[in-house]
Amino acid sequence: MSEVFTVAVLVAVVASAIRLAVPLLLASLGETFGQRSGVLNLGVDGIMLLGAFTGYYAVLKTGNVWVGLLAGLVIGLFLGLASAVIAVTLKAEQGISGIGIYLFGLGMSDLLFQKLVGTPIPIDTFPQVDVPILSSIPYIGEMFFQHSMVIYLAFAAVPLAMFVINRTTFGMNIRAVGEYPEAADTLGVSVAGVRYATQLIGGSLAGGAGAVLAISLGIFQQNLTNGAGFIAIALVYFGAWRPMGVMAGALLFGFINALVLELKTLEIIPRDLSNLAAMAPAIITILVLAFAAGRFKAPAALTKPFTRGK
Amino acid sequence: MSIDLSKRQRRFLAYSIPVLAVFAALVFGALMLILLGADPIEGYSEMFLGAFGSGDALIATILKATPLLFVGIGIVIAFRANVINIGAEGQLVLGGLFATMAALYLPEMPAIVMIPLVLIAGTIGGAIWGWIPGVLKAYYSVNEILSTIMLNIVAVQLMAYLLRGPLIDPAEIERGTRIPQTARLAESADLPLLFGSDRFHIGPLLAVLCAIGAYYLLWRTPLGFRLRAVGLSEHAARYAGIPVRRTITLALTMSGALAGLGGAVLVFGGESHRMVTDGSTLGFTGGAGFNGIVAALLGGLHPLWTIPASFLFGGLIVGGQALQRAVQVPSALIVALNGLVVIFVVAADRYRATLLAEDGRDMVADADDEGGGEASAASSGVEPAPRGTDSFRPTGTYDTGDDR
Amino acid sequence: MKNVTTKMAILFAVVALIAAACSSSDDSGSDDGGFRVAVVAPSASNDLAFTQSIVDALNKLESDGVVSEVAVTDGTFVVDDAAVAIRDYASDGYDLVIAHGSQYGGPLQEIAPDFPETSFAWGTSADTFGLDNVYSYEAASDEGGRVMGIMAAALSQTNTVGIVGPIEVGDAKLYVDGFKAGVLVQNPSADVPVNYIDSFSDVALASEAASSLIGAGADVLSGTAQMVVGAVGVAKTDGVLWFGTQANQTSLAPEIVVASQVYHWEGILEEMVTNVKDGKLGGELYVINFANDGLVIEYNDGFDLPDDVRQLGDDAVARFKSEG
Structure with a gap:
């Protein structure tokens, strides 16, 4: 095959990368809020799975994809609250409690699916929305402007997150609580309150990310996310706790996955080596980090519960 | 609270808290069983019997606990040096792969040579998979949670590649079925069986020896002192002239090595005596890489307490499977229940730490007593952080760049 | 102090609960002459794919009265867990224990000789290891x-x-x-x-x-x-x-679905059951194909x-x- 990098292939890969990136992006953005305030939630994947099931089930029952998305966001909100109780109030070790949340979500979503649905029934998916004018630009339109509404919304959330974190009082409190909780507390900022808020944001975005995944695929299945939540956490580190960086990471991850897939379809990657190719996203993430991460520092209070007077 | 309790009572209560947390999770599970239309009393009695009710059940539980214990000891060592090793899943896989390759490529040798060789190979495999995030963390400031998650992904693909390609059973090629598994590995590498059982091998014994070794290492050797000093305060350790980066790398390497040994035991102590993959890490490890972390926590991050904790957790898993068979609930319930146990144990951990901290002592100081005088230098030199009340991570762990 | 008392009370309550649970267990083996089948399978029993095909077939045999009881352990993707389940079903006295996954061959080969009175089936595979209590089955x-x-x-x-x-x-x-x-x-x-x-x-x-x-x-x-x-x-x-x-x-x-190839294991499973009832516990390979429906x-x-x-x-x- 000689026509490896035809424009059409590139266009298809970019469009596919964007689709693959969106659930990661939403979940990572949510996790960014949490980590900037000093809370690591390793249970993102579990929340995504329950969000995915809830979103799927809501669409199945109502036929309305937006109700499904809302349902995912709401269940995520509740799980975010639970995460906050565990991590903030009970001051549990965050690296481990998250694994519990993950396992709970993994098992519970599958259990609910088997009991309430059983055999997979397809649901409606988000309709494609072509952006007027822009979508008719050759190539560019197909790559960027022929997606479903949630994809545009997800990317619109990036500048919004930047604005909230960098320009609002709430954002300032988040950063303060994540870096110097003692100082923030002295200044009258409720450390627990801010952390509860970021966990609620993070939980609902993770739940929403799961719902987006399920409703985009039009189906639910056991372990639908296949570990996407863990990758989303990795992307927060990758993106150096900044929404733009997180977005770049999600897109890069999506792009490499889409590219490997396309190269397999075109039979450029020999089938015997396809497993080695599938390692690429993980290895590239590590390498990029090894060269870049030293320049950025994690929020100083990350994973540290706060106790007044300590 | 509990001001009028004696130290002994407080300790008893402290150690019973994780157990209470497990019970609390099981009560939650009972509610779920009722919702599923199953009788929780029947379910749990089947679960209990399935885990501890017979000789066979006990053996199954101990064998299930073995990889948890290997992983758990590694977690304890890493935690003491203030490092979270989420990568045990991948390290188990690498250990299994290295051990398998040793058995496939080494010439036929007597068991007395073969068994140590495959176990060492597994240990090396896991050590490499621990060393990489160690170096990345110590020298390149790459967070270990991130790098180990990524390395788990790499490990699973490496396993699939090797078992589908270079290591595959030639008979699978011949038949054309191409199941990604090796041939039956050399019988001389089978772990010796004990007590005339047809399954109970020396793996659990090895794991217990490792736990004792880890205890000795952490509290009786200069290296153990360095590990704990780094864990308590990197800055203080650095000023005291301890090579912080090398110590962090070593902690993760040892943690990985123990998981790798666990992987080798999984291969050569398993019923199939070969390595097989379903294309996921869980298919090989059964989640031991995660559950081992919980066992370590359940054991108060103490190598010796991790032994009964692993046993209890192994029983929970084996019993869960018996419960599924007996009352025919979906296996997903067991996964969810496992998650609840983790959440409850971790969430209750703070209370245990609080109880112990009322003596002005935590598990670190606690073990220092047992460990002898040398360790008290650590507690006076650097302020001990009561576990759970503040953090496992007294200083910014990301901050290793300033002595470059 | 109140806190502690409450905790102790809970501890005792739970211990009592467990003790009660253990004593109330009957576990009556229930070998009342019926034919009991157990299956261990890697994915969920409603996966619209591999596992569902065998579970559906067994349920049909049960409703047809060919077998009296069907027990399913699904989602067993860990081979050693499957080994435990297979062993437990065999020691529980099930008449036919089905290991529904090619990857279960290794452990089955080790377990089957320990239970010469029990019949095992393994699929999809073409190998019975030369054991006379193991059937194998595959789909063409x-x-x-x-x-x-x-x-x-x-x-x-x-x-x-x-x-x-x-x-x-x-x-x-x-x-x-x-x-x-x-x-x-x-x-x-x-x-x-x-x-x-x-x-x-x-x-x-x-x-x-x-x-x-x-x-x-x-x-x-x-x-x-x-x-x-x-x-x-x-x-x-x-x-x-x-x-x-x-x-x-x-x-x-x-x-857009034009057609599906559907696996019907009922036929060969029924033959297996009949054989087992007649005392022939294995040693044969069954293949489902178009010719045998x-x-x-x-x-x-x-x-x-x-x-x-x-x-x-x-x-x-x-x-x-x-x-x-």
């Missing part, structure tokens, strides 16, 4: 693959038919190879890109693989294993035709399949039937 899934490949080639306008696979092994490989051969029989110049996504579980990747195949020009797709539900969704959105396997996948997308092409009545294409499919099936 390449037959159905070939039949549907022929129809797919006839339906394709672009001369491109794509296939989504999980990991290139066992039953999946057999099906994919058969399907590809079928397409090429009907149209030697056709392009048949195959995308193995190296996962049995990644639904999102399966769906992107389908997109990628459609991008490469495919207007008919097929795929195997439980993660293809994602690919079917993409096929539905893009109006591309789909051929399913392992279970009837019409319900996933009634508009173990494989059936189930057409989607809602899909307007041209008669000539249907004829091609029926002819191919008839050929397999006559060859035996």
Whole structure:
């Protein structure tokens, strides 16, 4: 095959990368809020799975994809609250409690699916929305402007997150609580309150990310996310706790996955080596980090519960 | 609270808290069983019997606990040096792969040579998979949670590649079925069986020896002192002239090595005596890489307490499977229940730490007593952080760049 | 102090509960002459694929009264856990214990000799290890693959038919190879890109693989294993035709599913049960194929399949039937 990098292939890969990136992006953005305030939630994947099931089930029952998305966001909100109780109030070790949340979500979503649905029934998916004018630009339109509404919304959330974190009082409190909780507390900022808020944001975005995944695929299945939540956490580190960086990471991850897939379809990657190719996203993430991460520092209070007077 | 309790009572209560947390999770599970239309009393009695009710059940539980214990000891060592090793899943896989390759490529040798060789190979495999995030963390400031998650992904693909390609059973090629598994590995590498059982091998014994070794290492050797000093305060350790980066790398390497040994035991102590993959890490490890972390926590991050904790957790898993068979609930319930146990144990951990901290002592100081005088230098030199009340991570762990 | 008292009270309550639970257990073996079957399988019993095919078959045997009890342990993707389950079912006195996964062969080989009175079945595989209490069974899934490949080639306008696979092994490989051969029989110049996504579980990747195949020009797709539900969704959105396997996948997308190859294990399982009742515990290989009605092409009545294409499919099936 000689026509490896035809424009059409590139266009298809970019469009596919964007689709693959969106659930990661939403979940990572949510996790960014949490980590900037000093809370690591390793249970993102579990929340995504329950969000995915809830979103799927809501669409199945109502036929309305937006109700499904809302349902995912709401269940995520509740799980975010639970995460906050565990991590903030009970001051549990965050690296481990998250694994519990993950396992709970993994098992519970599958259990609910088997009991309430059983055999997979397809649901409606988000309709494609072509952006007027822009979508008719050759190539560019197909790559960027022929997606479903949630994809545009997800990317619109990036500048919004930047604005909230960098320009609002709430954002300032988040950063303060994540870096110097003692100082923030002295200044009258409720450390627990801010952390509860970021966990609620993070939980609902993770739940929403799961719902987006399920409703985009039009189906639910056991372990639908296949570990996407863990990758989303990795992307927060990758993106150096900044929404733009997180977005770049999600897109890069999506792009490499889409590219490997396309190269397999075109039979450029020999089938015997396809497993080695599938390692690429993980290895590239590590390498990029090894060269870049030293320049950025994690929020100083990350994973540290706060106790007044300590 | 509990001001009028004696130290002994407080300790008893402290150690019973994780157990209470497990019970609390099981009560939650009972509610779920009722919702599923199953009788929780029947379910749990089947679960209990399935885990501890017979000789066979006990053996199954101990064998299930073995990889948890290997992983758990590694977690304890890493935690003491203030490092979270989420990568045990991948390290188990690498250990299994290295051990398998040793058995496939080494010439036929007597068991007395073969068994140590495959176990060492597994240990090396896991050590490499621990060393990489160690170096990345110590020298390149790459967070270990991130790098180990990524390395788990790499490990699973490496396993699939090797078992589908270079290591595959030639008979699978011949038949054309191409199941990604090796041939039956050399019988001389089978772990010796004990007590005339047809399954109970020396793996659990090895794991217990490792736990004792880890205890000795952490509290009786200069290296153990360095590990704990780094864990308590990197800055203080650095000023005291301890090579912080090398110590962090070593902690993760040892943690990985123990998981790798666990992987080798999984291969050569398993019923199939070969390595097989379903294309996921869980298919090989059964989640031991995660559950081992919980066992370590359940054991108060103490190598010796991790032994009964692993046993209890192994029983929970084996019993869960018996419960599924007996009352025919979906296996997903067991996964969810496992998650609840983790959440409850971790969430209750703070209370245990609080109880112990009322003596002005935590598990670190606690073990220092047992460990002898040398360790008290650590507690006076650097302020001990009561576990759970503040953090496992007294200083910014990301901050290793300033002595470059 | 109150806090502590409460905790102690809870501890005692729970201990009492456990003790009560243990004493109330009866565990009466229940060997009342009925025929009890247990199956251990890797994925969920409603996966619309491999595991569901055997569970459905056993449930049918139970409702037909051929067997008296069916016990299922599903989701057992850890081989050593499966080993524990197989051993436990055998020691619980089940008459037939089915290890429904090629990867379970290793442990079964070690367990079966310990229970000479129990009959075991292992699939999909062609090997009984020379043990006389082990049956093996497999599906000639390449037959159905070939039949549907022929129809797919006839339906394709672009001369491109794509296939989504999980990991290139066992039953999946057999099906994919058969399907590809079928397409090429009907149209030697056709392009048949195959995308193995190296996962049995990644639904999102399966769906992107389908997109990628459609991008490469495919207007008919097929795929195997439980993660293809994602690919079917993409096929539905893009109006591309789909051929399913392992279970009837019409319900996933009634508009575009042309036909599915469905596994019917009932026939061979019933034979096995009869044999076991007669005292023959194993040593034989069973294959489901078109000739013994173990494989059936189930057409989607809602899909307007041209008669000539249907004829091609029926002819191919008839050929397999006559060859035996």
